[in-house]
Amino acid sequence: MEKSISQILEKNPNLKLFNTKELKELYTEGVNKVFGxxxxxxxxxxxxxxLSLISSLFHNLISKKNTLGILKYLGADQRQLGKILLTESIFITIVSxxxxILLAFFLSPIVLYVVNKNAFGWTLKFTVSPEIPIFxxxxxxxxxxxxCLVPLYTLQKLSFRISQE
Incomplete structure (x- = not known):
């Protein structure tokens, strides 16, 4: 059997025979390229x-224009209105x-163990690096x-007028 393998390798110089370790290293190199x-x-x-967050906050600002106008009429200054927008922005970002992070912890093992196992026959080691979620x-x-900078700039440019109705 070894002679027939040797003959095949001699006839096909571009053909390479890998052991499991070498094949895994080659696969890992390919996976690293994919991860790049x-x-x-x-x-x-x-x-x-x-961009979605900015768009959401900008839309929120436009939809709250009447409410912000009432607050301004009741005595809220530009700084207080800005704090409202800033607080909303930070809250939306932290929740998102x-x-x-929760979805990443849930979906990453599925991709590593299920998809990789079915596609290639082996799995990669799943490691959790706490620095990334903390970052x-x-x-x-x-x-x-x-x-929040774009909506705050827009808030400064908005003119609130009192309706005569």
Whole structure:
């Protein structure tokens, strides 16, 4: 049997024979390339999430224009109205990050164990790195502040008029 394998390898110089360890290393190298692409997708998703958050806050500002006008009429200054928007922004961001972390902890093992096992016949080791969720939890208020800048600027430009009705 070894002679027939040797003959096949001699006839086909581009053909390589791998043991399990070498095959796993080759697979891991391919997976690392895929994860490099996934890193790019992750950054794209983060940008889309920020744009969605800004859009949501901007829509919230426009839909609350009457309420904010009443608060301004009752004596709220620009700073107080800004604090309302900022608090909403930070709250929405923190809640979104918490849900994202929970979904990641739920979906990552499914992808690693179920999909990988069915597609390739083996699984990768699932490890939890606590630095990443902590990083996003610390980053979420900062993202909330940045995402609130456009609505705050728009709030300053809004003119509230008292209706004569």
């Amino acid at each position: 692409v996934l890193e790019t997708l992750k950054m794209t998703a983060l940008i889309i999430a920020m 990050v918490c849900f994202g 996003f939890l610390v980053l979420s208020p900062i993202l909330g502040v940045f995402s």
